[in-house]
Amino acid sequence: MTNDFPQALTIAGTDSGGGAGISADFKTMQMRGVFATMVVVAVTAQNTLGVQDALAMPPELIDEQFASLAADFKISACKTGMLADPLRVKTVVNNLKRYNFGLLTVDPVMIAKGGAKLLSDDAIDVVRDQLLPLADLVTPNLPEAEELTQMTITTEATMATAGRRLQSMGAKNVLVKGGHFSSEDEANDYVLLENGRSFWLTSKRKKTRNTHGTGDTISSCITAELAKGKSMEEALRIGKAYVEATIKQGINVGHGHGPLNHWAKIRSEQNEI
Ligand SMILES: Nc1ncnc2c1ncn2[C@@H]1O[C@H](COP(=O)(O)OP(=O)(O)OP(=O)(O)O)[C@@H](O)[C@H]1O
Numbered sequence: 029m030t031n032d033f034p035q036a037l038t039i040a041g042t043d044s045g046g047g048a049g050i051s052a053d054f055k056t057m058q059m060r061g062v063f064a065t066m067v068v069v070a071v072t073a074q075n076t077l078g079v080q081d082a083l084a085m086p087p088e089l090i091d092e093q094f095a096s097l098a099a100d101f102k103i104s105a106c107k108t109g110m111l112a113d114p115l116r117v118k119t120v121v122n123n124l125k126r127y128n129f130g131l132l133t134v135d136p137v138m139i140a141k142g143g144a145k146l147l148s149d150d151a152i153d154v155v156r157d158q159l160l161p162l163a164d165l166v167t168p169n170l171p172e173a174e175e176l177t178q179m180t181i182t183t184e185a186t187m188a189t190a191g192r193r194l195q196s197m198g199a200k201n202v203l204v205k206g207g208h209f210s211s212e213d214e215a216n217d218y219v220l221l222e223n224g225r226s227f228w229l230t231s232k233r234k235k236t237r238n239t240h241g242t243g244d245t246i247s248s249c250i251t252a253e254l255a256k257g258k259s260m261e262e263a264l265r266i267g268k269a270y271v272e273a274t275i276k277q278g279i280n281v282g283h284g285h286g287p288l289n290h291w292a293k294i295r296s297e298q299n300e301i
C-alpha cells in the first residue's frame with residue numbers, strides 16, 4: 029500500500045477558542061489539501077479575549093507523541109509554534125534531531141495578541157541557539173525578530189537587517205512578518221532566501237480586529253505547501269495569499285480579536301474545483 033498522500037506536522041500549543049495555535053494549523057493544512065498531524069506541547073484555555081490558563085505537557089508525553097508519529101507516518105514538512113519553556117524547547121529539538129520530518133518551519137511564537145506569554149523569557153536563548161540552526165524557514169513577527177536579534181525594528185531597512193541576522197544565526201530562509209509594522213495601509217513581509225535573494229510580499233492592510241492566528245495560519249500554510257513539494261518561494265507566496273484571503277474574507281466569531289476565515293479561497297484559485 030502506498031503512503032504518498034502529503035503529510036505535515038505541527039508541534040505547538042492548542043487554542044480552545046479554535047483560532048490560533050494547533051487549531052489554526054489543522055484548519056489551514058486541511059484547507060490546503062494536506063493530512064495534518066500534531067505534537068501537543070502545551071494546552072491553553074483561550075478565547076478571542078485572551079489566554080486564561082496554560083499547561084505545558086510532560087516531556088515524556090512529548091517524546092511519546094513524536095515516537096508515535098515516526099512509527100507510522102511519512103511526514104515531509106513540519107512546523108513549530110508555542111513551545112512554552114526551555115525544557116520543552118530542548119525536548120522538541122532533541123526529537124527533531126532524532127527523527128526526519130522533512131522541511132522545518134520555526135514560528136518563534138512568544139506573546140499572544142492579548143499579551144500572554146507563550147514562551148518564557150529564559151527560553152528565547154534556547155530557541156535562538158538550538159532551534160534556529162535546524163530551521164529551513166523562520167517566521168518571526170516584528171517583536172519576535174527584535175527579541176531574537178536584539179535590535180530595534182521600525183523601518184523596512186531594519187526589517188531587512190534583522191532578516192540577514194536571523195540567517196546568520198542558522199535559519200536557511202527567513203520571513204519577517206510585517207503585521208505589527210506601523211503602516212496604516214500596508215502589511216508587507218520581508219523574505220530572504222537561502223540563495224541570498226530577497227523580496228517583499230506585499231498586501232493592503234485590512235482594518236479589522238479579527239486577526240487572531242494570522243501568524244500560525246501563514247506558517248502552517250507554508251508548511252502544507254512544502255509538504256506538497258512546492259518550492260520555498262512558491263510556498264511563501266501561497267502562504268501570504270492565503271492569510272490575506274482569510275483576513276479579507278473575514279467572519280465574526282467571539283467578542284475580542286476574532287479568528288480568521290479558514291474557508292477563504294485565494295483569489296486566483298477561486299474558480300478551481
Ligand atoms: N490587518 C491586516 N491586514 C492584512 N494582512 C495582515 C494584517 N495583519 C497581519 N497581516 C499579515 O498576516 C501575516 C501574519 O503577520 P503578523 O505579524 O500579524 O503575525 P503574528 O503576530 O505572528 O500573528 P499571531 O500572533 O496573531 O499569530 C503577515 O503576512 C502579515 O502581513
Ligand SMILES: Cc1ncc(CO)c(N)n1
Nearest residue numbers: 041042048049110140241
Ligand atoms: C496556542 C497558541 N499558539 C500561538 C498563538 C499565537 O497566535 C496563540 N495565541 N495561541
